[in-house]
Amino acid sequence: MHLIEFELREIQMKEEGLGSRQIIVLGEKDGEREFPIIIGFAEALALDLDLHGYVYPRPMTHDLIFNVMEGLKAELKHVVVDDLRDGTFFGKLVVRTADDTEEWIDSRPSDAIVLATKKKVPIYVNEQILERILNENE
Amino acid sequence: MHLIEFELREIQMKEEGLGSRQIIVLGEKDGEREFPIIIGFAEALALDLDLHGYVYPRPMTHDLIFNVMEGLKAELKHVVVDDLRDGTFFGKLVVRTADDTEEWIDSRPSDAIVLATKKKVPIYVNEQILERILNENE
Numbered sequence: 261m262h263l264i265e266f267e268l269r270e271i272q273m274k275e276e277g278l279g280s281r282q283i284i285v286l287g288e289k290d291g292e293r294e295f296p297i298i299i300g301f302a303e304a305l306a307l308d309l310d311l312h313g314y315v316y317p318r319p320m321t322h323d324l325i326f327n328v329m330e331g332l333k334a335e336l337k338h339v340v341v342d343d344l345r346d347g348t349f350f351g352k353l354v355v356r357t358a359d360d361t362e363e364w365i366d367s368r369p370s371d372a373i374v375l376a377t378k379k380k381v382p383i384y385v386n387e388q389i390l391e392r393i394l395n396e397n398e
Numbered sequence: 399m400h401l402i403e404f405e406l407r408e409i410q411m412k413e414e415g416l417g418s419r420q421i422i423v424l425g426e427k428d429g430e431r432e433f434p435i436i437i438g439f440a441e442a443l444a445l446d447l448d449l450h451g452y453v454y455p456r457p458m459t460h461d462l463i464f465n466v467m468e469g470l471k472a473e474l475k476h477v478v479v480d481d482l483r484d485g486t487f488f489g490k491l492v493v494r495t496a497d498d499t500e501e502w503i504d505s506r507p508s509d510a511i512v513l514a515t516k517k518k519v520p521i522y523v524n525e526q527i528l529e530r531i532l533n534e535n536e
Binding site for chain 1: 440459462466467469491493505
């Protein structure tokens with residue numbers, strides 16, 4: 261799988277409410293390709309607050325994931341948006357384990373991007389799906 | 399620390415909206431003591447949907463925590479509400495690790511109770527704080 265580094269370029273917070281859908285835009289770090297992903301309100305809010313340097317008074321559910329990793333002596337290395345099927349993106353957390361192996365853990369891209377943003381680790385996209393996305397958007 | 403088993407007895411979903419606060423009631427499994435905990439809307443909704451057997455089309459952030467544990471060959475044994483300071487409850491996830499030790503991981507009680515409910519593992523309360531809570535509520 262050929263991975264290309266992307267970064268979070270934009271968060272479009274539109275409608276209010278927990279059930280609403282928001283749009284984020286990922287852009288190629290050293291290039292011009294970009295594409296939108298639809299994510300949930302809670303994840304968009306977590307991203308938006310984090311990017312504005314807002315620190316919650318209490319750890320949020322995404323922070324608990326880091327507590328779990330730390331308690332298990334593991335560490336988030338990077339995240340990958342690795343598949344697109346029927347208009348739905350799929351992702352992975354790539355985690356270094358206590359015995360120094362690498363685990364790929366299924367994650368919605370929205371959660372993966374929140375975690376990558378909080379931990380300042382890279383967001384990669386599988387080049388194969390990128391070609392598919394960009395062809396579809398043409 | 400002396401632990402007493404509790405169960406989720408009630409979810410009071412009142413106001414709408416992500417910023418709102420909801421109340422859940424924990425009750426002693428083999429007794430009559432009970433007390434309320436204030437939790438966030440997202441966690442209350444996760445509990446309510448789970449108790450009504452609703453399965454999300456996609457895994458939610460709490461499900462991702464189980465994916466992370468599974469990927470790291472760990473397992474949630476039970477959760478503990480272990481402290482109360484300045485009116486705020488604190489909790490732990492008690493996790494069996496790959497090398498069969500036990501890790502206590504900091505967690506808001508709301509996340510801990512969502513995870514315990516999803517995984518059907520026990521919820522314990524530290525008896526010391528229980529006495530304090532019940533004295534305060536008298």
